[in-house]
Amino acid sequence: MSSINRPIRVLVAKVGLDGHDRGAKVIATALRDAGMEVIYTGLRQTPEMVVNAALQEDVDVIGISILSGAHNTVFPKVIDLMKSKQMEGVLLIGGGIIPDDDMKKLNEQGVARLFPPGTDTSEITSYIQSWVEARV
Secondary structure, eight states, X not given: OOTTSSOXXXXXXXXXXXXXXXXXXXXXXXXXXXXXXXXXXXXXXXXXXXXXXXXXXXXXXXXXXXXXXXXXXXXXXXXHHHHHTTOTTSEEEEEESOOHHHHHHHHHHTOOEEEOTTOOHHXXXXXXXXXXXXXX
């Protein structure tokens, strides 16, 4: 539980044709175990579906898992949609197979943090909790 007087709400999404969701489910379970409310959108979501679900669910965090190589298309589209819907107060993070150079570019564009495969789930949980605490 955070000091926002309710559990942190996180939307975990798989965007595009990427059908590998084991990692996303592991992260979702770890976040739930840490006391967060997790909404898992399932496979084959569009950026529009993700942002609309995040709005409807009033989430604090959007986490996108991507293994398909489409990260340079997906994240900028999500960022643009978030901006158009005035979602500046929502943390955008992600994870998956993303080259270091691409991670740096995506961070510069507005993705707060990208977690590579093998990242300890406690690191992700701590990052989210620290970010939310800093906003309260």
